[in-house]
Amino acid sequence: MNDTPVIRTQGIVKVYSLGATEVHALRGIDLTMVQGEFVAVMGASGSGKSTLMNILGCLDVPTEGTYDLDGERVNGLDRNALANIRNRKIGFVFQGFNLLARTSAVENVELPLLYDRSGKKTATRKLALEALDRVGLADRAHHMPNELSGGQQQRVAIARGLVTRPALLLADEPTGNLDTRTSIEILALFQELNAQGITIVLVTHERDISTYTKRIVELRDGRVTRDMPVAERGAAREDLKSLALDEEAV
Amino acid sequence: MRSWTLVKVAWQSILKNTMRTLLTMLGIIIGVGAVIVMVAVGQGAQLRIRQQIENLGTNMIVLTAGASAQGGVSQGAQSFNRLTTDNVDTLRRESTLLSAISPVVVAPTQAIGGAGNWRTVVNGISTDYAIIRDWTTTSGSFFDVADQRSARKVAVLGATVAKNLFPDQDPVGEEIQLRDVPFKIIGVLASKGQTAGGSDQDDVVLAPYTTVQSRLAGRKFIPQILASTATPDDIAAAQEEIRAIMREAHRLASWEEDDFTVRNQTDLAETAQGTTEVMTALLAAIASISLLVGGIGIMNIMLVSVTERTREIGIRLAVGAHGSDVMTQFLVESTVMSLLGGAIGIAVGFAGARLLGHFTGWSTAVSPPIVLLALAFSASVGIFFGFYPARKAAGLNPIEALRYE
Numbered sequence: 001m002n003d004t005p006v007i008r009t010q011g012i013v014k015v016y017s018l019g020a021t022e023v024h025a026l027r028g029i030d031l032t033m034v035q036g037e038f039v040a041v042m043g044a045s046g047s048g049k050s051t052l053m054n055i056l057g058c059l060d061v062p063t064e065g066t067y068d069l070d071g072e073r074v075n076g077l078d079r080n081a082l083a084n085i086r087n088r089k090i091g092f093v094f095q096g097f098n099l100l101a102r103t104s105a106v107e108n109v110e111l112p113l114l115y116d117r118s119g120k121k122t123a124t125r126k127l128a129l130e131a132l133d134r135v136g137l138a139d140r141a142h143h144m145p146n147e148l149s150g151g152q153q154q155r156v157a158i159a160r161g162l163v164t165r166p167a168l169l170l171a172d173e174p175t176g177n178l179d180t181r182t183s184i185e186i187l188a189l190f191q192e193l194n195a196q197g198i199t200i201v202l203v204t205h206e207r208d209i210s211t212y213t214k215r216i217v218e219l220r221d222g223r224v225t226r227d228m229p230v231a232e233r234g235a236a237r238e239d240l241k242s243l244a245l246d247e248e249a250v
Numbered sequence: 251m252r253s254w255t256l257v258k259v260a261w262q263s264i265l266k267n268t269m270r271t272l273l274t275m276l277g278i279i280i281g282v283g284a285v286i287v288m289v290a291v292g293q294g295a296q297l298r299i300r301q302q303i304e305n306l307g308t309n310m311i312v313l314t315a316g317a318s319a320q321g322g323v324s325q326g327a328q329s330f331n332r333l334t335t336d337n338v339d340t341l342r343r344e345s346t347l348l349s350a351i352s353p354v355v356v357a358p359t360q361a362i363g364g365a366g367n368w369r370t371v372v373n374g375i376s377t378d379y380a381i382i383r384d385w386t387t388t389s390g391s392f393f394d395v396a397d398q399r400s401a402r403k404v405a406v407l408g409a410t411v412a413k414n415l416f417p418d419q420d421p422v423g424e425e426i427q428l429r430d431v432p433f434k435i436i437g438v439l440a441s442k443g444q445t446a447g448g449s450d451q452d453d454v455v456l457a458p459y460t461t462v463q464s465r466l467a468g469r470k471f472i473p474q475i476l477a478s479t480a481t482p483d484d485i486a487a488a489q490e491e492i493r494a495i496m497r498e499a500h501r502l503a504s505w506e507e508d509d510f511t512v513r514n515q516t517d518l519a520e521t522a523q524g525t526t527e528v529m530t531a532l533l534a535a536i537a538s539i540s541l542l543v544g545g546i547g548i549m550n551i552m553l554v555s556v557t558e559r560t561r562e563i564g565i566r567l568a569v570g571a572h573g574s575d576v577m578t579q580f581l582v583e584s585t586v587m588s589l590l591g592g593a594i595g596i597a598v599g600f601a602g603a604r605l606l607g608h609f610t611g612w613s614t615a616v617s618p619p620i621v622l623l624a625l626a627f628s629a630s631v632g633i634f635f636g637f638y639p640a641r642k643a644a645g646l647n648p649i650e651a652l653r654y655e
Contacts, residue, residue, distance in 0.1 A: 086569065
């Protein structure tokens with residue numbers, strides 16, 4: 001554990017120019033997240049949460065303001081430097097899973113390691129299998145994505161996010177394409193990973209989902225309108241059990 | 251990203267889209283195959299022409315009458331014939347480099363004998379002719395010096411004449427009438443086939459020039475004198491020697507032009523070679539166009555592939571790929587594809603050349619440099635036509651690429 005915040009943004013502004021008109025997607029975001037946090041970023045569409053997610057994920061750069069990720073100043077870096085940061089420090093989980101088609105689970109998980117430039121992560125296959133084991137899919141390593149269920153595909157994507165041992169796991173609507181039960185399963189996995197010390201930022205518009213995190217940040221019109229800890233935190237594992245009982249009763 | 255991984259990724263992508271890959275490669279396969287077949291046909295033709303020219307005779311020098319100019323107007327070969335058998339004797343006497351020399355007196359004749367009659371040409375020649383043309387008999391023998399001196403009425407038949415007049419028997423010992431003069435057949439020549447120009451060398455009757463001049467041609471002048479040297483190295487010097495001797499024999503003043511022409515086999519060979527080289531280049535150029543079209547096919551597919559795989563590119567960029575990684579991946583993919591197509595094309599070209607040779611009887615020759623050239627060309631086609639799509643892929647914005655449906 002160290003005291004360096006995983007995320008520290010100061011006065012982040014993002015302005016898109018669409019021809020003559022300027023769209024202010026973010027109007028000054030100050031956020032600090034330390035290691036071990038599990039934060040839900042919420043907001044309606046148009047609130048700026050996708051833009052914030054892209055900036056936090058180093059896929060985009062802010063127009064103004066500073067962003068430090070795991071102690072490294074990110075704004076002002078070029079395309080390739082940003083790619084390196086993404087590779088080393090961020091694990092992505094997307095709504096649409098975004099796995100490579102016709103590519104086995106283990107190969108998908110291996111992908112970020114192929115772009116590793118530190119030269120340290122050479123045992124890519126072994127690391128990928130370990131990551132799959134962490135999400136409970138060691139026995140599905142050689143299945144193709146179309147042979148896996150939605151929940152399993154998302155687990156593979158999570159393993160891909162974990163494989164580089166990033167400082168931050170960034171999940172963008174990870175349960176958007178899943179049914180309730182599978183969604184809770186995925187959240188149970190997130191909670192377990194978080195309990196192991198992994199910092200997770202989860203972007204969602206579902207209030208149910210956000211109750212499984214530790215802290216909720218709400219955005220509206222490009223500003224943070226609410227930032228507070230979750231009072232009654234749900235335990236996804238327990239909820240799964242009760243869900244199973246309900247189903248039996250029916 | 252390690253280069254080996256790149257090749258592996260490209261290879262996986264090629265394998266994952268077998269049908270599309272095959273169709274794309276088809277253009278390159280056909281292009282490379284066509285180039286190889288065409289060049290093989292061209293080079294086969296060259297080889298055959300060279301063999302045919304060698305077949306005419308070894309180290310042969312041809313002295314023809316004519317090439318006179320009267321008042322500045324060139325009359326062309328044989329327009330002014332002053333070659334005589336005396337010239338042959340002079341050359342034989344004075345030349346130091348010629349190993350064999352023979353006049354050729356030509357008399358077109360209706361030959362009658364055996365099964366019927368046959369229009370052919372009687373060549374009046376000396377005994378050296380067989381040496382110069384490197385010609386042997388399959389039956390009987392050539393006439394000798396005694397036959398020549400006594401102007402005996404003996405004839406050696408070319409294979410075509412023998413076949414037409416005496417289809418089922420050995421003509422040696424039989425009689426043949428040439429312009430109503432009976433000749434005794436003493437030999438049949440081995441077949442030499444067609445000349446490069448397509449005329450049948452076997453459609454001929456050979457007889458001593460003394461006999462032909464006195465009995466058939468009745469002219470003093472002869473159209474052609476053939477000679478040969480002992481080694482190919484002497485040919486150029488021998489040609490000069492012949493020129494000097496002939497100019498003196500014809501008493502030409504220094505300001506007068508030659509009234510004869512001296513050529514050798516190499517000149518003929520070079521002319522024929524030049525023609526077939528042009529043909530080969532033309533064929534290769536036409537075939538190259540299909541290779542170019544194949545390259546455009548690769549570009550087309552790669553562009554479609556980039557669009558189709560926008561999401562994949564987005565994922566790769568998101569997890570840390572540099573633009574250059576994506577670019578290299580697509581370049582390697584197009585190059586591997588075109589190289590593979592090139593390799594298959596070479597195999598197809600080999601088989602095609604073999605088949606074509608088998609069915610048409612043309613001789614074909616696949617040369618290693620062309621194979622290497624085709625391979626190098628197909629690789630550069632891959633890189634060249636893969637470059638634009640690859641750059642397009644590398645320049646994608648990861649956010650938009652990830653969102654692409």
